[in-house]
Structure formats: C-alpha cells, structure tokens
Amino acid sequence: MTEKKSLQTLLSHSDYVAPEGFAALPVAIHHASTVLFSNVAALRSRDWKEKTGYTYGLHGTPTTFTLEARLAEIEGGTHCLLAPSGLAAIAMVDLAFLKTGDDVLLPDNVYNPNRELGNWLAQDFGITVRYYDPLVGSEIAALIQPNTRLIWTEAPGSVTMEVPDIPAICRAAHERGVLVALDNTWAAGIAFAAFEHGVDIVMQALTKYQSGGSDVLMGAIITRDKAVHERVELAHMRLGLGVSADDTYLVLRSLPSMKLRFDAHDRGGRRVAAWLKSRPEIERVLHPALPDCPGHAIWQRDFTGAGGLFSVVFDERYAEPQTDRFVDGLKLFKIGYSWGGAHSLCVPYRVQAMRKDWKGQGQLVRFHIGLEDPDDLIADIERALRLL
Numbered sequence: 243m244t245e246k247k248s249l250q251t252l253l254s255h256s257d258y259v260a261p262e263g264f265a266a267l268p269v270a271i272h273h274a275s276t277v278l279f280s281n282v283a284a285l286r287s288r289d290w291k292e293k294t295g296y297t298y299g300l301h302g303t304p305t306t307f308t309l310e311a312r313l314a315e316i317e318g319g320t321h322c323l324l325a326p327s328g329l330a331a332i333a334m335v336d337l338a339f340l341k342t343g344d345d346v347l348l349p350d351n352v353y354n355p356n357r358e359l360g361n362w363l364a365q366d367f368g369i370t371v372r373y374y375d376p377l378v379g380s381e382i383a384a385l386i387q388p389n390t391r392l393i394w395t396e397a398p399g400s401v402t403m404e405v406p407d408i409p410a411i412c413r414a415a416h417e418r419g420v421l422v423a424l425d426n427t428w429a430a431g432i433a434f435a436a437f438e439h440g441v442d443i444v445m446q447a448l449t450k451y452q453s454g455g456s457d458v459l460m461g462a463i464i465t466r467d468k469a470v471h472e473r474v475e476l477a478h479m480r481l482g483l484g485v486s487a488d489d490t491y492l493v494l495r496s497l498p499s500m501k502l503r504f505d506a507h508d509r510g511g512r513r514v515a516a517w518l519k520s521r522p523e524i525e526r527v528l529h530p531a532l533p534d535c536p537g538h539a540i541w542q543r544d545f546t547g548a549g550g551l552f553s554v555v556f557d558e559r560y561a562e563p564q565t566d567r568f569v570d571g572l573k574l575f576k577i578g579y580s581w582g583g584a585h586s587l588c589v590p591y592r593v594q595a596m597r598k599d600w601k602g603q604g605q606l607v608r609f610h611i612g613l614e615d616p617d618d619l620i621a622d623i624e625r626a627l628r629l630l
C-alpha cells in the first residue's frame with residue numbers, strides 16, 4: 243500500500259517504475275554520482291574494482307563500461323579505463339607506475355604536454371626523465387637502467403612524424419622487465435595493432451578520431467594484463483578521474499563510423515601530401531606513407547593506414563613571417579590544435595625550439611586533413627602558397 247506523502251517528499255520520491263524490457267540501439271546515457279544498493283549486504287559485498295556491478299558513479303555506469311569494453315575490443319586488449327582527456331590518461335599511467343627514484347624514457351618527439359608532465363615529475367617528484375631519439379630502435383637497450391620502469395612511445399610523433407620501431411623497443415624493454423606504453427592516438431587504435439607489436443599499455447586520445455566531432459575531450463588506457471590493469475585502475479580511482487555520461491555517449495555514437503572516417507581522412511591526406519610533395523616551396527613532406535618521412539619503412543611494415551595528420555617542412559628560403567602569412571591565408575583550413583574531426587586544420591610549430599637534435603631551418607607546418615573534398619583543399623593551399 244502506498245503511504246501518503248507530503249508534496250515536498252513527492253517531488254523526489256515516486257512509486258512509479260517504468261516497465262522493464264525497453265530495447266533500442268543507442269546505449270543509454272546513465273547520469274549518476276550515487277548508485278543504489280538494494281540492501282546493506284549488497285553494499286558491503288560489492289567491490290568497486292570489479293566491473294560486474296556498480297558502486298559509485300566515478301567507478302563506472304553502464305554507459306562508461308560499454309565504451310570501455312568496446313574500445314578494449316577494438317584495440318585487441320582486455321581492460322580499458324576512461325579519463326577526462328588524453329593528457330589525463332597519460333598522467334594516470336605515469337602515476338600508476340612511477341615513484342620517487344624511478345626512471346622513465348620519453349621519445350624526443352613526444353606530444354608536448356607529455357614532455358611538460360615529464361619535466362614536472364623530474365623537477366618536483368624525484369623521478370628521472372630522459373629523452374631518446376624516436377628512431378633509436380633496439381639501441382634503446384643501452385639506455386635502460388636498473389631503475390627504469392616505463393618507456394613511453396608515440397607512433398608516429400604527432401608533429402615531426404618519425405615512426406618508431408615499436409617491436410624492437412618492446413623486445414629490448416621486456417628483456418629487462420620494463421613496461422612499454424604507446425600513445426596510439428595517430429592510428430586511432432585501428433591502423434596499428436599495438437598489442438600484437440608488443441606494447442603493454444595503450445593510450446588513446448578519444449578527443450581525436452573516436453569522437454570525430456571536435457566537441458569532446460576524453461582519453462583511454464587499454465591493457466591486456468590483469469596485474470597491469472589493476473595498477474592503472476588504482477591510480478584511476480585515487481585520482482578521481484571521471485568522465486561525463488553525455489560525452490561518453492557522443493563517443494559511442496561516433497564509433498560505428500570511425501573506420502569509414504579514418505579511411506576518408508587517409509585518402510584525402512595522402513592526396514594532399516602527394517600534391518605538396520610536388521611543390522617547389524616544400525622541402526619535405528613528413529607523412530609516414532611517403533618516403534621523405536623518417537621511419538617510412540617501419541610504417542610500411544607495421545601499419546595498415548595513416549589517417550589525416552601530417553606535416554611539411556618549407557624550403558629554408560621562407561622565414562617564419564612568410565609561412566605565417568601562408569597559414570593565415572588559408573580559408574578552408576582553420577588554425578587550431580587537435581585533429582580527427584571533419585574540419586581541416588593547420589598549425590605552424592617552432593620545432594627548432596622543441597627539439598634539440600632537429601636538423602634544418604625550414605619552417606614546419608602541420609595539417610589535419612578533414613572530410614572536405616581534397617581538390618578544394620589543394621586549391622585552398624595553392625592560393626595561400628602565392629602569399630609566401
């Protein structure tokens with residue numbers, strides 16, 4: 243029997259229960275901080291670490307569990323954890339595996355905020371952070387110390403585009419019991435089979451192709467070893483890294499079209515890159531599918547696609563004010579960071595200031611090829627080149 247409630251109580255308590263059995267294709271968006279238990283025994287017995295049940299919004303809902311499971315399947319892993327950005331996912335890995343006195347190796351072409359984080363760990367947390375030549379390959383063995391715990395890799399580096407020999411780095415690391423983490427954002431978890439090539443921990447910025455809408459910030463860590471996953475899971479819990487149900491839904495909604503979009507970005511990217519290669523203003527096209535790109539042979543051996551992100555180096559006769567004029571002169575290409583969305587983007591980088599071993603004085607400009615017609619993009623670039 244329903245007890246009579248005052249209006250104020252009725253506003254938040256109702257006896258109505260929607261009928262069970264609703265079925266539809268989209269994954270439901272579950273908003274929750276509090277998760278309810280049917281009794282105290284259920285509350286006491288449920289473990290936040292096990293994804294078989296729910297304990298608190300931060301530890302997962304059907305919406306976040308579903309995205310995690312799908313990303314793990316796509317990447318060929320067994321466990322996945324979401325973070326509120328790609329960078330948060332990187333930080334979660336560092337805090338899971340590094341402590342004072344440990345050593346971590348980062349590629350010299352690493353995503354710059356990862357380098358910033360490394361510098362912070364070195365400055366304030368007593369961790370040694372060393373940078374290695376991304377093309378080092380098996381010679382990374384000589385850099386591994388007894389206190390080296392983690393080697394970050396990025397395939398390829400997202401500005402200067404060197405493609406590393408991941409299997410060689412993983413072999414050398416594993417011989418010494420060191421874990422290898424890969425920033426697999428460029429290949430979107432679909433054009434490079436990270437685990438098959440030996441990687442232990444995969445990080446993806448879902449902000450890019452998985453979202454595809456330039457509207458979501460999210461990251462993921464995917465693993466295939468329970469003990470490794472549990473270390474990351476503890477860091478995830480202790481740091482309180484939650485993601486919004488609505489953002490998770492946006493990524494779930496975009497996933498079915500990801501491969502079609504990625505392949506379209508790839509086709510457009512290769513067209514525009516090949517055209518740029520034919521231009522006298524351009525000294526080098528740093529696109530992993532073109533021979534100019536350091537590590538091109540490794541890309542051919544290990545990758546199945548390229549997506550839409552690549553860089554060019556202008557001939558040295560063009561100084562920064564001229565190449566800035568070129569970038570400002572583009573109309574279809576917008577100026578802005580990030581990539582993986584429908585809109586083409588362009589960013590000039592002061593790479594000489596970022597890399598101590600960078601050779602050459604030509605200006606570097608990075609392109610993200612969106613989903614526009616490549617002929618229109620080429621026409622846009624051709625017009626802007628006249629402003630040099």
Ligand SMILES: *Cc1c(COP(=O)(O)O)cnc(C)c1O
Nearest residue numbers: 327328329353400427447449460
């Ligand atoms: C964008 C990006 C990240 C970080 O992702 P955010 O969600 O923007 O924090 C990490 N690595 C690479 C290579 C990226 O391009």
